[in-house]
Amino acid sequence: MIRRMVLSAVIVLLAVCAVPAVAQQKLGDFVTDGGYDWVLGRWAAATDEGKVELEYKWGLDKHIVLVEVKMGDYRQRGIVMLDPDRGEVIGVAADNKGGTWKGDWTEEYGDLVYRLQQTGSNGQVNKMQVVHAKVDSDTVTIGVYGADSSGYRNAEPMSKLTYKRQPAAAATDTVSSGQTGRMADYQTLGDLVSQGGYEWMAGKWLAADSDQRYELEHEWTLDKHVVLMDLKMGGFTYHGMIMYNPAWQEIFQVGADNLGGVWRGTWDQSYEGVTHRVEYTQPSGTIRRMEHVYVRDDDNAFKVKEYSVTAGSRASEPGRTIAFKRQKSPVESK
Secondary structure (H helix, E strand, O other), rough: HHHHHHHHHHOOOOOOOOOOOOOOOHHHHHHHHHHHHOOEEEEEEEEEEEEEEEEEEEEEOOOOOEEEEEEOOOOEEEEEEEEOOOEEEEEEEEEEOOOOOOOOEEEEEEEEEEEEEOOOOOOOEEEEEEOOOOOHHHHHHEEEEEEEEOEEEOOOOOOHHHHHHHHOOOOOOOOOOOOOOHHHOOOOEEEEEHHHHOHOOOOOEEEEEOOEEEEEEEEEEOOOOOEEEEEOOOOOEEEEEEEEOOOOEEEEEEEEEEEEEEEEEEEEEEEOEEEEEEEOOOOOEEEOOOOOOEEEEEOEEEEEEEEEEOOOOEEEOOOOEEEEEEEHHHHOOO
């Protein structure tokens, strides 16, 4: 099955061929200049069903905002980025119920509005708008409104809650991998990885190319619905999410870097092997396309072949090949 084969590469390098560029305006500047930083922080609201917890926090030197939502056994993780091509603030997220989320952020009379499209595990698509309104420095109201097929917001919210600011999380208050053993009635990213026998891809990896060092880490989250990926390459850092929606039957990846670039990609199988097709929007707005082909050596090593793509055609030979080795944990190293 092609999509199972794709999983041999779901948690490997996206930004391996990043070309450093002069950084443009970053999300942090945009937020500060607009006076929108009041929304950042940890928030909580009470409902009849229990507490809702929400957090917006900076990542990648204020090039992205990391989003987390908790409500009962529901979890959601997301990234907010400044798209240099469109000049828009965009968001992408996934949850532990098989749903995926995408949309854009805008401002309306001082309120912050997230206009989004949610696709459930059954393929049902819902359009919504989430309106964040500041009450004072420690209080916000968040209303969730339905929207019609044209994106027009309904007059009345489906829900509206008042959130209070919470103390900053302690250093040990980190997000777990979300592996609760919950049984789903649909196929998850974790299912595909397990069935394909690709669990060995989890962990930390290291590669060196001439004088360049690549540090890669990927870990499960949200009941194995998502893989979080982090890359360090000199002064370059990247954070992304790999997601799978059962209704789409497509594995896709979205992320950003600390230079202001945005990365999007999909996975498929070619005659050479597993291929990741990547579209990289540089801080200047220039778009670069490429393909990465992944070749497994053994459980502790793999190679990435990088091909440039011009006018829709891939180069006949890879521009370079980078070999990764698994890094042992401190316990294993003893």
